[in-house]
Amino acid sequence: MNARVLGEHEFGYDEDDFEQVRDRLYRRAGISLASSKQQMVYSRLARRLRELNLRSFSSYLAYLDQHPEEWQPFINALTTNITAFFREQHHFEQLASLAREPQRRGRPLRFWSAASSTGEEPYSMAMALRQALGEQAHRVQIIASDIDTGVLETARRGIYPLERIDPLDPALKKRYFQRGTGSNAGLARVVPELRQMVEFRRINLLETDWRLSGGFDAIFCRNVMIYFDKPTQVRLLERMVRLLRPDGLFFAGHSESFVQASHVVKLVCRTVYQPVPGGPT
Ligand SMILES: C[S@@+](CC[C@H](N)C(=O)[O-])C[C@H]1O[C@@H](n2cnc3c(N)ncnc32)[C@H](O)[C@@H]1O
Structure with missing residues (x-):
């Protein structure tokens, strides 16, 4: 029997096409799309079909199978990248106090923003740490990663429309x-002092080797676990906690x-966790 056609489309x-997209995204990126996301999938991939001059989703799926380099545009189209400066302000206050703790004085400090x-x-982490540590912020290294190469490019450039930085404290701005001036009016660029604190890398959290050494003082892994199923979430949490120092903190969305993963982490305060002593090895 033929699969049900999903509306009048270009x-x-x-x-069946929707199920196949869903299955491929889950296997590659761990993202579980709800069955209600049929229209979202169509609108996010339609542009790619137009660029490739393809007439149907089934021919796109066949193209994807034959062209491994298409996986990245496929993933970039389907990820949801909503974010903001100082989203959940209390996390950045807590990060600043952590950086000032006496046991962290005088040594390199390492942080990971995992999505x-x-x-x-x-x-925002860099600003909070710079404000907390002053000149001592030269000890800070922030690794920032994402699966989506498009957003990483924007992040590396560090150029944002003024509306994005509008809510920030005027002194920070x-x-x-x-x-920007002239053709760059309406834009603002993060200063080099801050950009050099952050190293951007492509990391798919689902891959077995992140090529990261441990000893992180804090890991921000916010608003990405919601796209993964529970067993994947717990597996990733265990792996991340292994990369944290015993006195490090894990920030969630x-x-x-x-709280169910009590063998791995203990809640310190709203959405902030610390590793459980003798946790996953
Ligand atoms: C909603 S954004 C969250 C951004 C930021 N952490 C925040 O809370 O504002 C989710 C990000 O997770 C990324 N992502 C989704 N699946 C991923 C995976 N398997 N590995 C790494 N990043 C992934 C997406 O590309 C997207 O940029």
Whole structure:
């Protein structure tokens, strides 16, 4: 029996195509798409079909199978990258106090933003740490990673429309952003002092080797676990906690909870966790 056609569209698209997109995204990126996301999948991939001059989703799926280099545009089209500067302000206050703890004095400090999207999160970490440590911020290294190469490019450039930085404290805006002029009017660029604190890398959290050494003082892994199923979430949490120092902190998104993973982490305060002594090895 033929699969149900999903509405009137420019490109051929049926239920079977949607299921195949869903299955491929889950296997590659761990992202579990709800069955209600049929229209979202269509609109996010339609542009790619147009660029490749393809007429239907089934021919796109065949193209994907024959061209491994298509995986990256496929993933870039389907990830959700919503973010903001200082999203969940209390995390950045807690990060600043952590950086000032006496046992962290005088040594390199390492942080990871594990789903950094367009860069607002790691640059907010850099601002908070720079404010907390002053000249001592030269000891800070922030690794920021994402699976989506498009957002990583934006993040590396560090250029944002002024509306994105509007909610920031005026003193921070003045200190850490350069306003564009002429053809760059309406844009602001993160200052080099902050950009050099952050190293961007492509990391798919689902891959077995992240090529990261441990000893992180804090890991921000916010608003990405929600896309993964529970067994994947717990497996990733165990792996991340192994990369944290025993006195490090794990920051989760506002709707993510790991209280069930009590063998791995203990809740310190709202969405902030510490490793359980003798936890996963
Ligand atoms: C909603 S954004 C969260 C951004 C930021 N952490 C925040 O809370 O504002 C989710 C990010 O997770 C990334 N992502 C999704 N699946 C991923 C995976 N398997 N590995 C790494 N990053 C992934 C997406 O590309 C997207 O940029």
